[in-house]
Amino acid sequence: xxxxxxxxxxxxxxxxxxxxxxxxxxxxxxxxxxxxxxxxxxxxxxxxxxxxxxxxxxxxxxxxxxxxxxxxxxxxx
Amino acid sequence: xxxxxxxxxxxxxxxxxxxxxxxxxxxxxxxxxxxxxxxxxxxxxxxxxxxxxxxxxxxxxxxxxxxxxxxxxxxxxxxxxxxxxxxxxxxxxxxxxxxxxxxxxxxxxxxxxxxxxxxxxxxxxxxxxxxxxxxxxxxxxxxxxxxxxxxxxxxxxxxxxxxxxxxxxxxxxxxxxxxxxxxxxxxxxxxxxxxxxxxxxxxxxxxxxxxxxxxxxxxxxxxxxxxxxxxxxxxxxxxxxxxxxx
Numbered sequence: 001x002x003x004x005x006x007x008x009x010x011x012x013x014x015x016x017x018x019x020x021x022x023x024x025x026x027x028x029x030x031x032x033x034x035x036x037x038x039x040x041x042x043x044x045x046x047x048x049x050x051x052x053x054x055x056x057x058x059x060x061x062x063x064x065x066x067x068x069x070x071x072x073x074x075x076x077x
Numbered sequence: 078x079x080x081x082x083x084x085x086x087x088x089x090x091x092x093x094x095x096x097x098x099x100x101x102x103x104x105x106x107x108x109x110x111x112x113x114x115x116x117x118x119x120x121x122x123x124x125x126x127x128x129x130x131x132x133x134x135x136x137x138x139x140x141x142x143x144x145x146x147x148x149x150x151x152x153x154x155x156x157x158x159x160x161x162x163x164x165x166x167x168x169x170x171x172x173x174x175x176x177x178x179x180x181x182x183x184x185x186x187x188x189x190x191x192x193x194x195x196x197x198x199x200x201x202x203x204x205x206x207x208x209x210x211x212x213x214x215x216x217x218x219x220x221x222x223x224x225x226x227x228x229x230x231x232x233x234x235x236x237x238x239x240x241x242x243x244x245x246x247x248x249x250x251x252x253x254x255x256x257x258x259x260x261x262x263x264x265x266x267x268x269x270x271x272x273x274x275x276x277x278x279x280x281x282x283x284x285x286x287x288x289x290x291x292x293x294x295x296x297x298x299x300x301x302x303x304x305x306x307x308x309x310x311x312x313x314x315x316x317x318x319x320x321x322x323x
Contacts, residue, residue: 038248038252041206
């Protein structure tokens, strides 16, 4: 199985239609990947499905960068 | 028109909700008939829909409870694989003059008629966003536009629903989810049957089209809003009131 970062990256590339090279751990969804707030909500939904987990609204609000998402997922696996 | 669409209608065991459930089924939708207390009546609606050749199931849930709504929506998706149409119809009245209205009477109506709509919309949004399609229709009331003495709680809730319709329509428009409301006027029900001829005449004088509405008058407009004919309509409140409020 691909590692968490790659799986997250694939979802982001597909959902936000951005170039793979822009998806780094430091990339901010809103500032660097041109996601609006609804896009981020949808991304979190897809991550929940991909990793078969539930991310609470409180935790979801703290996810601002790709690294935040990866770290959160790693912390629960 | 709605062939194979999955519809969830809240408060569908009688009155306007029942008419909506039947109308959607006539157009080919499969329907979850939600009810709070009237199980037998809900089952009767389910039987009627099955006779029309569509699938239907009665599911109990009080819309004011977020947990019960979650279960209701899960049941809908388990049954039909999607939620294409949500009709927020469930509502109660606890009429009283403001000076006499108890806090509990105010809260009960807001919890069911306003928060219930929020619960149900929030509950279906995840599925509809994934589908990139969905129709949400809220049953408001003309008194939510005009006000009505003795119904401070009900009017506040219905006006709230009209505002919520606009906000959610804006939030979800990019995901091709249409959110609209209908505002019924005087609709013939058991309640209006009992009015005196004089009271009825006074009512007719307010209605340019000169008659009370039927639940089916409302149901047909909801059916239109639920169909692809209304794809370019969102955030609107259609007055189904015989021209009473323009």
